[in-house]
Amino acid sequence: MLLKEKIKNLIIEVLKNKKIELIEFEVEKPKEEKFGDFSSNIAMKLAKILRKSPRDIANDLKEELEKKDEFKKVEIAGAGFINFYLKNDIILGILEEVLKTKDDFGKLEIGENKKVMVEYISANPTGHLHVGHGRGAVVGDVIANSLIAAGYDVLKEYYINDAGKQIENLSKSVYLRYKEVLGEKIDFLDNGYNGEYIYDIAREIKDKYSGEKNKEFDSVKDFFTEYSLEWCLSSIKKDLNDFGIKFDNWFSEKSLYEDNKVLETMKELEEKKFIYEKDGAKWFKTTDFGDDKDRVVIRDNGTTTYYASDIAYHENKIKRGYTKLIDVWGADHHGYVKRVKASLEALGYSENDLDVILVQIVNLYKDGQPFVMSKRTGNFITLRELMEEVGKDAARIFFIMRSSDSQFDFDLEAAKEQSSSNPAYYIQYAHARICSILDKAKINLDKPRNYKLELIKEDEEIKLIKKMDELKEVIELVSRNYEVHRLVKYSQELAGLFHTFYNKHKVLTEDEELTEARLALLLGVKITLKNILTIMGVSAPERM
Structure with a gap:
């Protein structure tokens, strides 16, 4: 408590x-x-x-x-x-709890095992993930990890947009580049996908199949669609795995159509009198729920809109038993929030069943100048390039060190600095430094010991213990308001208090009992740092 x-x-x-x-x-x-x-x-x-x-x-x-x-x-x-x-013995009780519970310190039961789904990234599978996706990825992942620590039953889900026009566009782009690498002259699409990776896919197909697939597009469309989609998804999965993100489920938009769920949901809305016909199209009365205008769900040619499949997808989430849905979107989707909430209300659910976190854009800077050009895509800097530049851990911490609803200027040089001005280095260095001290002490602290914790009484020591106590409060706060930047702030404060203590007090003293008490204190800080770094998806190095 x-x-x-x-x-x-x-x-x-x-x-x-x-x-x-x-x-x-x-x-x-x-x-x-x-x-x-x-x-x-x-x-x-x-x-x-x-x-x-x-x-x-x-x-x-x-x-x-x-x-x-x-x-x-x-x-x-x-x-x-x-x-x-x-009284000091009350404060020392916190340290005793940390040493006793170890990896479980900070975990709560407020979630009561309620089922929560966090859906994030869900980038179109039409190319590499870029830096903008990276920020949403970490925000979503850390929200999910915080909810798990708070006692919720969490599912991390990626929604694969594999049913829209963008997939046909990808397929045709690869098809044309394939013809080009076979030596043909082509007229490329005005809105086609550019970037070296399209050539990479085309060359791969040429190497595997030679000219076998060089036929009329309609006859090989399914092949190019499937191959290109699988290539892009593999690239996305590899990047995310290297970025420390693992999804529990990859949900295909296409499956909603194959299982007839989109039309079933539209029929449900029609029966509830929320859909009407106008100009040959079918419109959803979103104005009944505060939207500025009604929205088309079925076009005049009979095809469904992206909004229609999104409505079906969100109903599907609830029907799978999730009592809270959390979506992490780019800030450019802010106008879409009311529409999705309207659809849930119309279907008989509460708009409060869905929380949407909007993540603002990231501006990259290198040597004080905007850094925007990518070798791999010809456009956005990819997440892979960012990881190669600054490392996974620094990227993750930098992405969540500011409130996600504010634009963020990401200084690449600052993320590589080995100084207290770099929060990633500062926090990890505190953990590594403690490991070094514990190693030097050559005392097996894993064995139960009767530490004389009453010897811990210096101001700097007491502040460290009180800060450890705040971990649960921070986790609870993040699980309720999704402000993941508070985790970085807390980690910096704890690391700062450790550095202050270490610079002022000797740990390995001639007094054996005091030494052991202080080692126990540092072990408590190490446990707390590691636990919060784990929630942030950042490694806790023992050496730096």
Whole structure:
């Protein structure tokens, strides 16, 4: 249990004993250390109910709270804030918990094993993943990991857009380049897919099949579609695997059509009177749900729109038993959010069943200049190129170090720096440095030991332990509001407190008991750092 929750429970206990009505109140860390370890506004919240001044209420509560074993002292400040100063043994209990639970430290049960699906990236399988996809990839992956740590049953899913015109366009682009590498002159498509990778696919087909596939497009269309799609998906899967991202499920848009799910869902909406005909097309009444205009779901030529398959896909997710859907999209899809939520409402679900996280664009900089040209695509920098430039770990941390709803300038040189200004290096170096100290001590800390933790009493040591306690709070926060940048901020703060402690205090001293206590403290920091790095999908190196 978090220290703040423990204090909250003690306050509630006092309120019950005094037969005072239970209300919502806060227990928070004060901005200044002189105001204690925690502070509560309970007295101000009770003022109206009890018709007394907050300070009088605070003094009444203080008398009872001071009797609790957990507090060194309780003070009243300002208009009636109650400030709590914890006894050291209560704080040391956190370190004991870390050492006992190890890899499980930070894990929560608030999710109660509820089924959540996180769908992210879902880039068209028409080429390499680019840097923009990379940011959404890490945001989605870390949200999913945080939810798992919070006790939810999470499925990570990639939606393969393999049923649209873009697939035919890819197929035809590869077909034409294939003819070109066979020596024919071609007129390439105005809206065709460019980039060296299209030639790579074409050459691969030529090497395997020579000129065997050089026929009229319609007769080899299925072959080129299947081959090109498989090539692009393999490339995407390899890049994501190397980026530390593994999906539980790859869901094909095409399967919705093959199983007749799109038309079934449209029929369901029609029966609910949410679809009408106009100009030969079928329109969904999204204006009934706050959209600025109605949307076409079936065109006048009888083909369904992408929106129609998206509606069917989201209903399919819920029918698979997921009580919460989380979609991570690029910010350019902001206008689409209301439409998808409208479709869920029309189908009888709640718009709150779906949370959409919008991820803003990434601007790359190298040597202070915008860096935009890719050798592989002729356009966007690929995720693969970024990993080769700065490494997987730095890329992942940089992608989530700022709020995902703000544009991000990614400085490639900064991501490679070996200094405290590079958060990836700073956090990982703290872990590696602790490993080095523990290794040098030559004490087997995995064996149960009776550490004299009461010897831990320096300010820098106590701050480290209190910061470890905050891990659960950060995980809970991210699992509720999806603000993954808070994980990086927390990791930096914990690493910073470790570096401050290490620069001021010797760990390996002549006092064996103090040495062991401090090694136990560092082991606790190491465990906490590793656990949060794991949630961020970043390695915890033992040497750097």
